[in-house]
Amino acid sequence: MAERGLLGLVRIDEGLVARERYGPLVDGVPLGEPVCSSMLALIGVEDDIRALRDNGGSFRLANMAVRSGGNEPPRVNLNITWDGSSGSYLLILSRVSIRDDRLTEMRQSARIRQLMETELLAKSAEISRTNADLMRANRDLDQFASIISHDLKAPLRALRFVARQLAEEIGDAVGDSVLDKLAAIHEQSGRMNAMLSDLLAYSRIGRKSEAMADVDTGKLVQRIVTSFGLPKSMRVDIAGHWPVTRTLEAPLDLVLRNLIDNAIKHHDKKRLRIKVTAADAGETCRFEVADDGPGIDPSYHEAIFEPFRKVEQEAKPESSGMGLALVKRTLEHLGGEIRIESDPGRRRGTSFHILWPKTPQPPNP
Amino acid sequence: MTQTARHPPRKIVLIGAIGVGKTSLVRRLVHREFHSEYLATVGFDIYTYTASGAATGLQHDVNLVIWDSDGEIDSGIFDTPIIKGASGAVIIGDVVRRSSQEDMARLAEGCRKHLAGRELVFILNKADLTDGNPPPVPPADLTRFGNKLFWTSAKTGDNVDQTFAAIAKAVDRRGY
Numbered sequence: 001m002a003e004r005g006l007l008g009l010v011r012i013d014e015g016l017v018a019r020e021r022y023g024p025l026v027d028g029v030p031l032g033e034p035v036c037s038s039m040l041a042l043i044g045v046e047d048d049i050r051a052l053r054d055n056g057g058s059f060r061l062a063n064m065a066v067r068s069g070g071n072e073p074p075r076v077n078l079n080i081t082w083d084g085s086s087g088s089y090l091l092i093l094s095r096v097s098i099r100d101d102r103l104t105e106m107r108q109s110a111r112i113r114q115l116m117e118t119e120l121l122a123k124s125a126e127i128s129r130t131n132a133d134l135m136r137a138n139r140d141l142d143q144f145a146s147i148i149s150h151d152l153k154a155p156l157r158a159l160r161f162v163a164r165q166l167a168e169e170i171g172d173a174v175g176d177s178v179l180d181k182l183a184a185i186h187e188q189s190g191r192m193n194a195m196l197s198d199l200l201a202y203s204r205i206g207r208k209s210e211a212m213a214d215v216d217t218g219k220l221v222q223r224i225v226t227s228f229g230l231p232k233s234m235r236v237d238i239a240g241h242w243p244v245t246r247t248l249e250a251p252l253d254l255v256l257r258n259l260i261d262n263a264i265k266h267h268d269k270k271r272l273r274i275k276v277t278a279a280d281a282g283e284t285c286r287f288e289v290a291d292d293g294p295g296i297d298p299s300y301h302e303a304i305f306e307p308f309r310k311v312e313q314e315a316k317p318e319s320s321g322m323g324l325a326l327v328k329r330t331l332e333h334l335g336g337e338i339r340i341e342s343d344p345g346r347r348r349g350t351s352f353h354i355l356w357p358k359t360p361q362p363p364n365p
Numbered sequence: 366m367t368q369t370a371r372h373p374p375r376k377i378v379l380i381g382a383i384g385v386g387k388t389s390l391v392r393r394l395v396h397r398e399f400h401s402e403y404l405a406t407v408g409f410d411i412y413t414y415t416a417s418g419a420a421t422g423l424q425h426d427v428n429l430v431i432w433d434s435d436g437e438i439d440s441g442i443f444d445t446p447i448i449k450g451a452s453g454a455v456i457i458g459d460v461v462r463r464s465s466q467e468d469m470a471r472l473a474e475g476c477r478k479h480l481a482g483r484e485l486v487f488i489l490n491k492a493d494l495t496d497g498n499p500p501p502v503p504p505a506d507l508t509r510f511g512n513k514l515f516w517t518s519a520k521t522g523d524n525v526d527q528t529f530a531a532i533a534k535a536v537d538r539r540g541y
Binding site: 040043044046059065067068111 | 373383384395410411412413430446450451
């Protein structure tokens with residue numbers, strides 16, 4: 001039997017009761033019991049089996065396995081025929097041929113591949129649509145930014161000009177109160193102009209493509225300090241190890257420049273000292289910008305990074321309130337970090353600690 | 366599996382398109398396991414499962430003989446003996462694959478014809494892929510049948526036991 005691939009044989013009487021059995025796979029079939037109750041594959045098919053006696057043919061279940069327990073069961077074909085000579089049904093369990101199995105598996109694999117290709121195409125189409133939407137949104141943002149930078153700033157420039165002209169023409173003809181108000185108009189419109197410029201810069205972070213380049217960070221910070229043109233009473237010391245590293249220069253310039261500018265603007269004394277330090281930390285560069293200014297209360301340590309937020313105790317009209325927001329957004333975009341250390345209740349001074357990734361990986365704009 | 370004349374085992378057939386998770390569901394139910402790699406069912410496999418009285422709310426256990434079919438068969442299943450003698454059919458689809466839900470509707474039409482009067486239930490599997498969001502509205506061509514619809518995840522096991530307990534109770538009550 002085994003040589004022919006036969007795994008089991010059961011002789012079933014006209015009442016569908018098992019009477020004889022041969023083979024390892026049918027050892028569990030109880031003799032004297034209805035097969036349609038004792039064999040799971042034959043539940044509910046009594047009528048189909050009985051019909052074989054009159055109609056001939058066979059009842060066949062192809063490529064099945066009964067899974068009980070953890071073992072991998074053999075795959076079998078079940079075939080029942082009516083044997084007129086013995087007046088009984090013959091149930092045969094035979095091994096599924098390897099060839100049949102392989103053909104079916106190949107067919108299945110091809111079908112699955114086709115299915116996956118269809119799904120992949122659908123997903124690709126969805127991604128294309130999303131990309132098109134993003135490009136449209138970016139174009140809208142560019143247009144919006146252009147409106148801000150040109151169309152809104154033009155009337156502000158006009159306002160400042162008219163306010164200054166008016167002050168000059170009126171001269172001594174009116175009291176100081178009127179001149180003060182004109183000065184306020186000039187100042188506030190200038191402030192609005194600065195806010196618009198900073199808002200434009202904020203919206204552009206991450207949307208302009210930058211090229212990586214070898215940057216001498218020491219020369220960069222020296223250029224930044226020099227550009228402020230500080231008097232001798234204001235000192236900026238550069239310390240530590242400033243590496244030459246492949247990075248994005250413009251964002252690094254923005255971060256360092258804004259932090260140093262912030263320290264200068266918010267100092268409360270004519271003499272100030274700022275210390276800018278760098279250290280190589282493997283995959284990152286650590287920068288620190290520390291000043292001896294009044295400090296920032298811990299209750300403001302989160303708020304100062306929000307756009308247009310200023311610490312009330314030292315609001316400076318020339319500050320738009322966007323500097324630290326620009327710094328934070330730039331760092332987040334490039335995978336860096338910023339941390340503040342300051343507590344006026346304990347001592348003066350503020351330190352900003354920056355982690356700058358040596359190989360920033362900005363997402364595509 | 367203990368059988369009695371009063372509570373014979375009930376045959377239910379799992380049908381649905383390739384890759385919707387028929388085998389994963391029954392393996393989660395019976396063997397409490399899930400395999401992420403896909404192995405197509407070739408032919409059909411038979412599992413046994415006992416839904417306890419505590420799970421179904423009945424006074425007795427319900428023994429299910431679950432036939433897990435080859436998804437490639439599709440509507441051809443109605444020409445095979447696989448559905449013969451079934452007390453019910455469970456039509457399974459993939460919650461994120463719309464085409465599999467359209468297949469469900471076609472199979473439901475076939476079941477109405479070849480398994481008239483038997484319990485027919487829908488399962489939308491892979492509910493874990495909805496990322497915790499409410500499941501999407503099932504297509505109108507499924508809801509129009511008015512049959513019970515369950516959301517399951519064979520991967521996490523969510524709602525699998527409860528679904529099959531409900532199926533066991535329903536087929537037992539029909540008495541086929």
